[in-house]
Amino acid sequence: MISRVRLAVIAAAVLAATPLVAAAQEGWTTGDPVLRAIWSEGMERSRLEPMAQALMDSIGPRLTGSPGQRAAHEWAAAQFRGWGIEARNETYGSWVGWRRGTAHVDLVQPRVRSLEARLLAWSPGTADAVTAEVVAIPELADTAAARRWLGTVRGKFVLGAAEPVTCRPVENWQKWAQPQMLGRLAQDVARADSSWRRRLSRLRVQPNELEMLLTRSGAAGVVTSEWTGGWGTQRVHDALGLPLPVLDVTCEDYGLLHRLASRNQGPEIRVNSQAEFTGAAPAMNTVATIPGRALRNEYVVLSAHFDSWDAASGATDNGTGTLVMMEAARILRAVYPNPKRTIVVGLWGGEEQGLNGSRAFAEDNPEIVSGMQALLNQDTGTGRIDRISLQGFTEAEPFFRRWLSRVPPMLADSIKLDAPGLPSAGSSDHSSFVCRGAPGFWLLSTSWDYGTYTWHTDRDTYDKIVFSDLRRNAVLLAMLAYQAAEDERIPRTQRTEFPPNVAGQPGSWPACRPAQRSLN
Known part of the structure; x- marks a missing residue:
């Protein structure tokens, strides 16, 4: 338990390091009344906290095909309409419908202990409580021995990952271990990996084929673990298409x-x-629109994916990006209700299954793709935006430098432009438009240990949100969208150099292939 004294110390340290919001307006280089109104609306009347609490806590995760996903889209559309913004939920296809229930996993022999575990998404549950032995894949002399061993797994739970060498974060070892201990740790990890690969090779399967092999062998289920390298966190993805339960267990319990x-x-x-x-x-997207007053057929798009994995509540992947785009739209509707160009907010579904929502929207709305002035996409967690990738658009840099020069230094000074960048940089929903020649830009954020602790993990929850950074991001997005709506058209001149895996052709990018609209 954290004591009240400890909480007070933390709060005092945070406040001591936090500049006053009012001071952030010092150094403004513009008296533009819309920019100043955006600042006031976003910083003084933010709606981020109540929206985040309703979305993450009450609605919860937004797995594609789940009841939570549909409820979240309905909630988002209602929020937009409540602000006076046109909004609709567009169905682009269908997905496997799946609802998670409760899960209890207990060690009952050789002692009793409740384990921290959950089903992978789209995995079947158990009809009732099932008690069974847990077995590890042994060292097998040859494929004949492997076949004999497979004949023994019927009705048992099989461990489907290597034994962890440590469940301490790497930074623990780097801070406390002697150099020779670090060398020994590296050797132990390499040996464990080699041993695991050798066992799979005897079974003649790749890692992603093991669960299907065990299904055919009659196993009761698979127990696996994909540790992120941080205290208590697990990567939790899917077990789509398997007829047996697949349970993810924390590093510590899996090691046991x-x-x-x-x-x-x-x-x-x-x-x-x-x-x-x-x-x-x-499977659907939520699309909201503020019509343009002069150039209705040219578009500024605020973009974020709305779907999530469901072991947690999808707070930073990508609830925070979604909330920033919604809040930016709310701010714009309040202070800039008649934009020169049409402003569109796209909250995309199915990103985690291959950008399906944004790909489908790009396919179905060529007029928006051809009329796009700029798309601003965020999908890298809760931190403040500190880098903007211009995705190979060689004439976009002067626009962004001009726009950033007019926003408060508090928002702009730490931002680096990756200019011109590469068209294929990153894999998020901007790619669905960039590969079609439309000027989509990727806004990246400071880490906050996103890769270790929240991205695709069971710890991606409301409490990981950094609201001070979200307020900055929402205000920044609103300011960029306003200026993009009013400025000259951004030229579409684009670099033609592509990395080798793209085979030199935009049309070969996965983002430009037809969207997968169902599993049939």
């Missing part, structure tokens, strides 16, 4: 099970994990 099983100490677990397949479910 693996040590018991590999030493023949008879571990058994009791699993009661509920899930329901609900049939084909609509």
Whole structure:
């Protein structure tokens, strides 16, 4: 428990390091009344906190095809309409409908302990509580031995990942270990990886084929673990298309099970994990529009993906990007209700399954692609925006430098332009438009340990949001969108150099292939 004294110390340290918001207006280089009104609206009347609490806590995760995904899109459209912004939910296809239930996984032999575990998304649950032995894949002499071993796994839970060498974060070792200990750790990790690959090679499977092999062999389920390298965090993705339960267990509990099983100490677990397949479910985007007063057929697009994985609530991937775009639209509607160009907000579905929502929108709305002035996309967590990739558009840099020169230094001074950048830089929803020649730009954020602790993990929750950075981002996005709506047209001149894996042709990018609109 954190004591009140400890909380007070933390709060005092944070306040001491935080400049007053009012001081941020010092150094403005413009008296533009719209920019100043955007600042006041976003900093003094922000709606980010209540929106975030409703979305992350009450609605929760937004897995494609889940009831939560549909509820979230309905909530977002209602928010826009409440601000006087036209909004609709556009169905672009369907996906596997799936609803997560409760999960209880307990070690019952050789001792009793409740384990931290959950089903992977789209995995079937257990009909009732199932108690079964847990076994590890042994060292196998040859493929014949592998076949014999597979004949023994029926009705058992099989450990589907290597034994972890450590569950301490790397920075712990770097801070406290002696140099020779670090060398030994690296050797141990390499040996564990080599041993795991050798075991899979005896089974003649790749890592992504193991679960299907165990399904055919009659296993009761698979227990796996994909540690992120941070305290208590797990990468949690999917087990789509498998008929047996696949359980993800934390590094610490997985290590316990693996040590018991590999030493023949008879571990058994009791699993009661509920899930329901609900049939084909609509896959959709939420699209909101503020019509332009003069150039209605030219567009500034605020872009973020709305779907998430569902082991947590999708707070920083990409709830924060979504909220920034919604808040920027709210601010613009309040202080700039009649933009010169049409402003569109796209909250895309199916990004985690291959940019499907934004790809479908680009396919279905060629007039918006051809009329696009700028698309501003964010999908890198809760931190303040500190870099903008211009995605190979060689004449975009003067526009961004001009726009950034007119916003408060608090927002602009730490931003670096990746100019002109490469068209294929990054893989997020901007790519669906960039590969079609439309000027889409990627706004990247400071880390806040996004890759270790929140991206695709079971810890991506409301409490990880840094609202001071989100307020800055929303104000910045509104200011950029306003200036893009009023400025001259950005030329579409684009670099033609592509990395080798793109094979030199924009049309070969995954983002430019037809969207996967269903699994049929």
